């Protein structure tokens with residue numbers, strides 16, 4: 144991690160020093176342990192505040208949307224795929240961004256760490272190789288990285304950036320080793336009633352803060368369907384019908400676009416596993432269209448194109 | 460009022476006795492998370508916790524609350540047609556006790572009382588009804604966590620404002636600090652506290668206050684010029700990484716913005732109040748199309764100005780934050796309210812006095 148941080152700083156210093164970009168979008172150390180904060184470095188003096196840790200769990204591609212300046216963005220595998228997606232969808236101009244690619248070791252989930260250390264106040268986390276050393280007053284625990292990775296990172300299929308102008312480390316194994324098919328498997332084995340039940344249980348504690356939407360780089364509509372007010376499309380109450388409408392539609396809007404970056408789950412204050420929905424859709428898109436989102440700037444996303452030999456009748 | 464004592468062994472029967480007459484709520488474990496929920500016996504209650512992710516404000520200000528409803532236009536109640544006339548919702552049927560409220564959250568209720576029930580014309584009956592029928596039993600914090608900064612926010616780990624009773628864990632017993640008449644009736648059966656327990660509680664308080672990390676200075680905020688602070692140069696930077704999600708406002712014990720929706724289905728309708736958030740552009744969107752909080756920066760600034768400038772200006776210097784640290788822990792991009800308060804206070808300290 145330390146090496147990645149050093150290389151990110153070096154690259155940022157060079158890019159800003161030579162005036163190649165107006166800012167470098169990366170992360171800086173959070174104000175409390177186990178957090179990192181998105182950070183825009185605009186001058187070479189600020190680059191030493193940049194860092195790379197397992198807690199860089201947001202998706203910086205989100206903060207690229209709508210910018211008109213030249214930005215260098217720090218991106219691991221999934222985030223680089225979202226940048227590709229934004230280029231495909233005309234939201235980002237390739238020539239305006241410099242991608243500082245980070246071969247990814249998998250991001251960490253602070254809730255998993257807290258759950259392993261009940262009642263303990265974590266002060267420091269050191270990530271070295273396959274282990275993470277967590278310490279605080281009166282304790283020090285060495286935990287294998289794989290035990291405390293975010294769920295999506297254990298089944299990641301593309302850990303190396305798919306586009307990058309600079310790479311800050313040697314390429315890592317392309318996949319994380321987990322079985323991606325297993326994520327959607329429970330849903331597939333359920334009948335409709337059981338699915339509905341599982342779906343409602345998944346979202347029963349949702350407070351509709353919309354963090355999942357707001358953290359996601361796919362969600363850039365000027366007016367989100369839940370915010371449409373003239374006329375209003377979606378109820379605002381905590382009734383299951385209103386909450387579920389939001390989640391079903393959000394998931395469908397991600398079809399063929401979601402990179403399984405996990406930013407939505409990381410952002411949720413209630414720890415809701417909304418990837419249960421998007422993973423099933425991701426799998427369907429992969430199986431039905433042979434398509435993985437965000438792999439190729441020139442590919443046509445399946446939900447945006449029509450082919451004359453489409454097997455479905457309704458499009459003819 | 461006198462201090463009482465309750466041994467931990469007797470907690471079970473104490474709660475059982477209360478349950479005969481009132482509903483009891485407390486932080487409980489549900490699906491591996493600590494949440495506020497109904498308690499059926501003292502065994503459900505968790506005693507070793509920092510605080511819940513969401514504040515207990517939902518007990519008085521539910522996220523969705525029906526304020527009135529009306530039925531079909533041909534409905535009759537004997538002689539009088541009832542249809543299409545809004546009817547009030549029933550008030551709380553049974554009294555309640557909220558156990559193990561943290562002092563910061565109780566202070567938030569104290570603050571919200573002044574906002575929901577300002578005077579005769581501004582008097583929220585649903586809020587007032589639930590507050591009147593609920594007894595708040597606090598649990599003092601003996602081990603505050605590193606994100607707490609209550610002592611900087613006119614509060615503290617053993618603060619009593621807003622509570623009817625404050626429990627202090629003094630080892631094998633709780634010191635029961637009786638603070639109001641409601642508290643007195645709840646604790647009527649308990650014996651008076653011994654000097655030893657009282658002394659130990661004092662020690663716990665000193666220890667807790669000492670272990671709190673120094674919070675931001677706020678000395679210059681209350682007297683600062685609102686407009687200068689509003690136009691301070693740092694807001695763009697504070698807002699840069701904000702996602703404008705509502706997490707910080709939804710988890711906050713003092714945030715109380717809401718949206719009112721009328722829903723009609725056939726001849727039946729209801730008026731529902733739902734939590735809303737200054738972080739949402741829609742919250743301030745006018746029908747004309749104008750939006751006074753048009754940019755992300757406007758909205759972020761509103762959140763902090765409201766808590767640390769507008770509320771103190773209107774409420775005799777009281778801050779709209781109690782230092783619970785929830786937003787510090789839950790903000791997905793780690794925007795730390797303590798840092799923003801520092802920026803605001805530093806700016807206010809160096810501000811020219813308006814002539």
Ligand code: SF4
Nearest residue numbers: 359401403404405407
């Ligand atoms: S839906 Fe979630 S996992 Fe998919 S791209 Fe959006 S934030 Fe990432």
Ligand code: SF4
Nearest residue numbers: 349350352353355411
């Ligand atoms: S982030 Fe979590 S709580 Fe907020 S709307 Fe999404 S699922 Fe619901």
Ligand code: SF4
Nearest residue numbers: 701702703704707790
């Ligand atoms: S929780 Fe953080 S990102 Fe979300 S609106 Fe609040 S400050 Fe912004």
Ligand code: SF4
Nearest residue numbers: 711780781783784786
């Ligand atoms: S602003 Fe943050 S720290 Fe202050 S009361 Fe609200 S949630 Fe707690």
